[in-house]
Structure formats: C-alpha cells, structure tokens
Amino acid sequence: MSITNVIRLLVEEALHYKQLTPAIENQINFELTRLGYISDMDYEALELLMSEMDAGRIQLVSSR
Numbered sequence: 001m002s003i004t005n006v007i008r009l010l011v012e013e014a015l016h017y018k019q020l021t022p023a024i025e026n027q028i029n030f031e032l033t034r035l036g037y038i039s040d041m042d043y044e045a046l047e048l049l050m051s052e053m054d055a056g057r058i059q060l061v062s063s064r
Contacts, residue, residue, distance in 0.1 A: 006031050007038075011045040014058060020049070022063040 010028050014020045028046070032038060038046070052058040 007042040008045045011049045014049055015052065018057065019059050019061050020053065021061045 007028055010024050010031070014024050049058065053060060
C-alpha cells in the first residue's frame with residue numbers, strides 16, 4: 001500500500017461501512033498531521049466523505 005493512498009483508503013472504508021468511526025477519524029487526522037499537507041486527491045476524498053455525511057448517508061459513530 002502506498003503511503004499516499006492511506007487517507008483515500010480510510011475514506012473508502014467509511015463509505016463502505018456507511019460509518020465514520022472514531023478509529024477511522026483518528027487515523028485520518030494522524031495521517032494529515034504526519035504528512036503536513038493534503039493532496040488534491042485526498043482533499044476530494046474527504047470532501048466526498050463530508051458530503052455523504054451531510055446528506056445523512058454516512059453516520060458519525062461516537063466513542064463510548
């Protein structure tokens with residue numbers, strides 16, 4: 001797996017399960033912090049995730 005694909009793979013996982021879990025969200029934040037920038041493709045993936053959440057098709061799962 002390429003390092004540059006991690007954020008997109010995490011977004012794909014959230015879209016597949018129709019849930020943004022704390023683990024996925026933490027991994028996305030970790031990768032963004034580690035990389036220090038966001039590529040155009042990662043930005044588009046995150047934009048899609050936010051759009052799906054706004055439309056109610058992706059559920060934000062809270063930590064317990």
